[in-house]
Amino acid sequence: MNRRRWLLKMMFQALAHRGGRTVLLLAVLAMASSLATALWIVSLSMERRIAEEVRKYGANLVVVPQAARLDVGSGGLNFGSIAEPSYLGQSEVERALSTSGITSERSLHLRGALRYQNADLPAEGVDFAEIRRLFPWWQVKGAWPAAGEAVLGGDLATRLKLKPGDRIELAGTAGPIPLRISGTVSTGGEEDGLLFMALPELQQALGLTGQLSQVRLMVTASGDSLKSAAQSLQRQLPSAKVNEVRQTAHTSEGLLAKVKLLMMLVTAVVLVSAGSSVTGTMSTTVLERSKEIGLMKAIGGTRLEVLLIFCAEAALLGGAGGVAGYLLGSGIAHFITRTVFAASAEFIPWMGAVSLAVSLFLALLGSVGPMVSVFKLDPVRSLRGE
Amino acid sequence: MAVATIETSGLTRSYGEICALKPIDLSVPEGEWLSVMGHSGSGKSTLMNLVGGLDRPTAGALVVGGQDLSTLTEDGLARFRREYVGIIFQQHHLVPYLSALENVMLSQYFHSVPDEAEARHALERVGLGHRLKNRPGELSGGEQQRVCIARAIINSPKLLLGDEPTGNLDHKSTLMVMELLKELRAEERFTVVMVTHNEEVAAWGDRTIYLTDGVLVREERTRS
Ligand SMILES: Nc1ncnc2c1ncn2[C@@H]1O[C@H](COP(=O)(O)OP(=O)(O)OP(=O)(O)O)[C@@H](O)[C@H]1O
Numbered sequence A: 001m002n003r004r005r006w007l008l009k010m011m012f013q014a015l016a017h018r019g020g021r022t023v024l025l026l027a028v029l030a031m032a033s034s035l036a037t038a039l040w041i042v043s044l045s046m047e048r049r050i051a052e053e054v055r056k057y058g059a060n061l062v063v064v065p066q067a068a069r070l071d072v073g074s075g076g077l078n079f080g081s082i083a084e085p086s087y088l089g090q091s092e093v094e095r096a097l098s099t100s101g102i103t104s105e106r107s108l109h110l111r112g113a114l115r116y117q118n119a120d121l122p123a124e125g126v127d128f129a130e131i132r133r134l135f136p137w138w139q140v141k142g143a144w145p146a147a148g149e150a151v152l153g154g155d156l157a158t159r160l161k162l163k164p165g166d167r168i169e170l171a172g173t174a175g176p177i178p179l180r181i182s183g184t185v186s187t188g189g190e191e192d193g194l195l196f197m198a199l200p201e202l203q204q205a206l207g208l209t210g211q212l213s214q215v216r217l218m219v220t221a222s223g224d225s226l227k228s229a230a231q232s233l234q235r236q237l238p239s240a241k242v243n244e245v246r247q248t249a250h251t252s253e254g255l256l257a258k259v260k261l262l263m264m265l266v267t268a269v270v271l272v273s274a275g276s277s278v279t280g281t282m283s284t285t286v287l288e289r290s291k292e293i294g295l296m297k298a299i300g301g302t303r304l305e306v307l308l309i310f311c312a313e314a315a316l317l318g319g320a321g322g323v324a325g326y327l328l329g330s331g332i333a334h335f336i337t338r339t340v341f342a343a344s345a346e347f348i349p350w351m352g353a354v355s356l357a358v359s360l361f362l363a364l365l366g367s368v369g370p371m372v373s374v375f376k377l378d379p380v381r382s383l384r385g386e
Numbered sequence B: 001m002a003v004a005t006i007e008t009s010g011l012t013r014s015y016g017e018i019c020a021l022k023p024i025d026l027s028v029p030e031g032e033w034l035s036v037m038g039h040s041g042s043g044k045s046t047l048m049n050l051v052g053g054l055d056r057p058t059a060g061a062l063v064v065g066g067q068d069l070s071t072l073t074e075d076g077l078a079r080f081r082r083e084y085v086g087i088i089f090q091q092h093h094l095v096p097y098l099s100a101l102e103n104v105m106l107s108q109y110f111h112s113v114p115d116e117a118e119a120r121h122a123l124e125r126v127g128l129g130h131r132l133k134n135r136p137g138e139l140s141g142g143e144q145q146r147v148c149i150a151r152a153i154i155n156s157p158k159l160l161l162g163d164e165p166t167g168n169l170d171h172k173s174t175l176m177v178m179e180l181l182k183e184l185r186a187e188e189r190f191t192v193v194m195v196t197h198n199e200e201v202a203a204w205g206d207r208t209i210y211l212t213d214g215v216l217v218r219e220e221r222t223r224s
C-alpha cells in the first residue's frame, strides 16, 4: 500500500480513537476560524456598502473654477452667486484626471442662463448618460432626452406651465435654440428649478465650446486617501479649486472604523482563547501519546518522521476545522449583515483561505510546544511514559 | 567461532551519580541466543537498550552488526534500529487504535512500505491469522505479545531483543511464546538477546549472563 495513504488512514484512526477530544478540538478550531471569517466578511461587506452609499450620495470631490465659490454648508452643490463667471477647460480637466491616476466616475456640468420669454432661464448642460448612471435618484417623468431635447425641473415646469412633449424656443448668445421637452425631473433639490440639456448643445448656445463650470467626481476613496487624491488633483489643476464634499458617508466611515476596531478586538480575544484551549488539549493529547511516540522511535522512526506524523495529524484537524469554519463563518456573516445592517453579505471565496489559515495556525501552534518537548526525549524515556 | 554480532568493551552507562552499567566486556556471536538475568535494578534493561541503539553509552566501545553505535547520530541510530533490530517489550507497547495487522504494518511503514500481505503472513506465523482486525484491547496478553513478535520480525532483523517479553504472561502463554521464538529463530537465524527474571525462560537460550549492580558477575552455558 502507498505510504502516504496508509499514513492518512492511520491518522484518521488516531483521531477517531479520541473521538470526543477530536470533536472538541474541531469545534474550537471551527468556531475560532468561523468568527474570524465572519467578522472579516462583515466588515468587508460594510465597507462595500459604504462605498455604494458614497456613490448614492453623489460626488465626493467637486472641481470648480478658481473664482467660483462652493457653498459647502448648504449641503448641496451650490454654485453660489458668480459675479464674473469663469470656466474650466474641459480638455485640461480630462488631462489632469488621467495624469493624477485617480480612479473615479465623473460628470461634467456647464451652468448658464438662456432667455425664455424675455426672462433668464437657468440651464445646465450635462451628459445624460452620465447622469443616469451617477444620479440614480433622478426621477424623470416622460422620457430621457435625445438630441434637441431637454428635461425640465419639476418646479420650473409647473411655473412655466410646460409638460413633456411641448416645444419651446430659447435664446442664447449664439442665436435661437428650439428644444422639445422630453420629460420633467424631480429630485427635491436644486435640479427642480433647472433646465437640463446636452452639454455640447449648451456650450454652443452660450458660445462656450470646451468650457465647464463644474466637474463632479466620485472617487472610490475615503478619509485620508480621498484627501490625498484631492491634493494631487489640485496640483494638476492650479487654475481650479478642488473641493472635498462632506457627506453622510463620512459619518458611516467613522462608524465603520470603530466597528472594525471592535471586530478586530473580538477576533483577537477569540483567537487567543481558542489558541490556549487548543494548546491545552493538544498538550494533554501529546503527553498521553508519549508512549506511542517512544514506540515509533523505537521501531525506527527518526525524530523528524515521527514529528511529521503528529504535525500532519494536527494539520488534518486544522484543515477540517478551517473548512467547517468557513462554511459556518459565511453563514454567521450573512446572518449578521442581514439582521444588524439590513444588507446582504458578500460571498467571498478567498475567505476560505483565511479561515483555513487561522485554523491551521491555531492547530499547529497549539501542538508545536508540547510536541517539541516530547520529541526531545529519547525513545527509552518516552516508552516509560515520561 | 562465528562473527560477533555484539561486541562491547568497557561499555558504561551512568545516570549522573548512578552507574547503571559498570564497564562491561561482552561478545555475542552471530546467531546466539543470550539470556540476561539479574535482580531488579541490576542494569539489564540498560544493557539491552544500549545494544538495541535505543540509548547511548556514557563510555566504552559498542559495535553491533559491524556498526560502531557510538559514532551514529540520533537519526543514524533510528535507521540502525529499523534495519537491524526487532524489539519485544514486556509492556507490548502496541498502538491502541490500530488493529493487530496495522500494528505490524506500522513497523513496515518506518522500515519501507506497508505491505498487507506480508504483515498478514507474519501474524499467521505467530498463530494470529484469525485476529488480524482486532485491536490490542480486544486481545489477551499472550496474543498481544505475539503481535509484538510479529511486529519485531516483520522486517527480518538480524538482532531480536526482548526485555522480559514473558514477564506478564502465565505459564502456558510463556511456553507458547518461547516455542514460537525458537521456531522463528530456526527459520530466520537472528541473534537473540533476552532479558528475563525466569530461570526457566533463560534456559531456552544458549548462554545466560548474570548482572548484579551493573556488573557482569557470572555466565553460564545452558547447552553445548
Ligand atoms: N533514566 C534513568 N535515570 C536515572 N536512573 C536510571 C534511569 N534508567 C535506569 N536508571 C537506573 O539504572 C539502574 C538500572 O536500571 P535498569 O532499568 O537497567 O534495571 P533492570 O535490571 O532492567 O531492572 P528491572 O528488572 O526492574 O527492569 C537502576 O538503578 C535504575 O534506577
Ligand SMILES: [Mg+2]
Pocket: B044, B045, B046, B163
Ligand atoms: Mg528492566
